[in-house]
Amino acid sequence: xxxxxxxxxxxxxxxxxxxxxxxxxxxxxxxxxxxxxxxxxxxxxxxxxxxxxxxxxxxxxxxxxxxxxxxxxxxxxxxxxxxxxxxxxxxxxxxxxxxxxxxxxxxxxxxxxxxxxxxxxxxxxxxxxxxxxxxxxxxxxxxxxxxxxxxxxxxxxxxxxxxxxxxxxxxxxxxxxxxxxxxxxxxxxxxxxxxxxxxxxxxxxxxxxxxxx
Amino acid sequence: xxxxxxxxxxxxxxxxxxxxxxxxxxxxxxxxxxxxxxxxxxxxxxxxxxxxxxxxxxxxxxxxxxxxxxxxxxxxxxxxxxxxxxxxxxxxxxxxxxxxxxxxxxxxxxxxxxxxxxxxxxxxxxxxxxxxxxxxxxxxxxxxxxxxxxxxxxxxxxxxxxxxxxxxxxxxxxxxxxxxxxxxxxxxxxxxxxxxxxxxxxxxxxxxxxxxxxxxxxxxxx
Numbered sequence: 446x447x448x449x450x451x452x453x454x455x456x457x458x459x460x461x462x463x464x465x466x467x468x469x470x471x472x473x474x475x476x477x478x479x480x481x482x483x484x485x486x487x488x489x490x491x492x493x494x495x496x497x498x499x500x501x502x503x504x505x506x507x508x509x510x511x512x513x514x515x516x517x518x519x520x521x522x523x524x525x526x527x528x529x530x531x532x533x534x535x536x537x538x539x540x541x542x543x544x545x546x547x548x549x550x551x552x553x554x555x556x557x558x559x560x561x562x563x564x565x566x567x568x569x570x571x572x573x574x575x576x577x578x579x580x581x582x583x584x585x586x587x588x589x590x591x592x593x594x595x596x597x598x599x600x601x602x603x604x605x606x607x608x609x610x611x612x613x614x615x616x617x618x619x620x621x622x623x624x625x626x627x628x629x630x631x632x633x634x635x636x637x638x639x640x641x642x643x644x645x646x647x648x649x650x651x652x653x654x655x656x657x658x
Numbered sequence: 659x660x661x662x663x664x665x666x667x668x669x670x671x672x673x674x675x676x677x678x679x680x681x682x683x684x685x686x687x688x689x690x691x692x693x694x695x696x697x698x699x700x701x702x703x704x705x706x707x708x709x710x711x712x713x714x715x716x717x718x719x720x721x722x723x724x725x726x727x728x729x730x731x732x733x734x735x736x737x738x739x740x741x742x743x744x745x746x747x748x749x750x751x752x753x754x755x756x757x758x759x760x761x762x763x764x765x766x767x768x769x770x771x772x773x774x775x776x777x778x779x780x781x782x783x784x785x786x787x788x789x790x791x792x793x794x795x796x797x798x799x800x801x802x803x804x805x806x807x808x809x810x811x812x813x814x815x816x817x818x819x820x821x822x823x824x825x826x827x828x829x830x831x832x833x834x835x836x837x838x839x840x841x842x843x844x845x846x847x848x849x850x851x852x853x854x855x856x857x858x859x860x861x862x863x864x865x866x867x868x869x870x871x872x873x874x875x876x877x878x879x880x
Contacts, residue, residue: 508830635722
């Protein structure tokens with residue numbers, strides 16, 4: 446396999462990383478909202494949150510992507526396939542992240558919240574200074590896992606016509622008739638990117654050790 | 659959303675056949691993955707060091723790359739190294755090889771959770787390796803690995819949808835074909851998503867029932 450083909454794959458990997466990063470970030474925002482809904486005392490809200498999580502964790506991502514990709518135009522939203530892919534991935538990862546965050550928020554010790562109240566922190570300060578940092582530290586390993594998961598499953602957006610790493614490898618394999626080399630190279634690139642993310646996650650976890658005995 | 663129930667009725671045999679393919683590929687894939695994964699875990703525990711490294715590399719590579727890429731490599735790359743498979747066997751093999759890497763990690767964790775004292779005691783009593791595995795390790799770890807193993811089986815059920823991309827005639831493949839032929843793609847996909855959702859929820863429920871029913875077999879330490 447020539448060097449030129451490999452560079453094309455690396456370029457396409459940029460899109461894979463971009464799609465994954467945007468989806469993870471959007472998913473974190475949606476997931477925070479969904480986990481708040483799940484933990485809320487309002488019965489309807491918590492049921493809605495749990496249904497959202499159950500559906501997006503229960504149906505295969507491929508089916509979700511095909512559904513969203515075809516559903517958006519009928520709703521009058523003619524968005525590029527890249528955007529449809531990001532919406533699909535974000536909703537899916539939001540469900541997983543909501544579940545992780547729920548665990549994180551639930552694990553904040555009650556005594557800390559009581560202490561925060563005692564020293565006169567407002568609910569807003571309690572959230573940003575006590576609950577959110579602790580929950581984030583608790584869920585960071587899960588978040589890194591989720592990022593790696595999304596990097597891997599982002600290969601499915603090739604089906605809705607986004608030219609990311611997998612689709613590029615497919616196109617090049619078809620035109621050069623060298624599927625073995627191209628898919629192996631694509632797999633290698635995914636592996637290296639995932640490894641880098643895992644390394645970054647470990648470093649981040651180490652720097653997040655504040656407050657631990 | 660318009661649903662033509664007569665249409666669904668007329669297509670029912672086709673839909674059921676493809677659902678059968680999904681269930682068949684899933685069940686065989688899970689059994690293959692469990693057996694292969696167990697062998698990998700055993701190889702990593704008892705095998706020579708070189709085998710251990712090779713198996714570790716296999717596990718890391720499978721877990722670090724997308725399932726779709728592995729399938730493409732097997733299905734489109736396979737013929738170039740003399741491995742020409744039809745879609746269904748290729749999908750089955752792909753699913754088993756993919757799942758085995760994850761199952762082997764589950765079993766490895768299970769092996770490690772068995773107290774070393776129990777294994778040493780078995781050795782002291784003169785049990786050989788296969789007896790130790792069959793009579794001590796497997797019974798002690800089964801309850802520990804059940805929840806993650808059920809979880810993995812559910813993940814594999816969802817992964818069977820990916821097999822549609824390499825034209826395995828399973829449910830997602832057939833339903834999306836029917837949906838686009840009849841101009842009812844969105845409805846078809848929505849029903850499909852709900853079908854998987856229901857099946858996944860059912861399996862999760864069965865898993866927790868099994869866990870609570872079998873909890874009496876749990877060892878005191880776990």
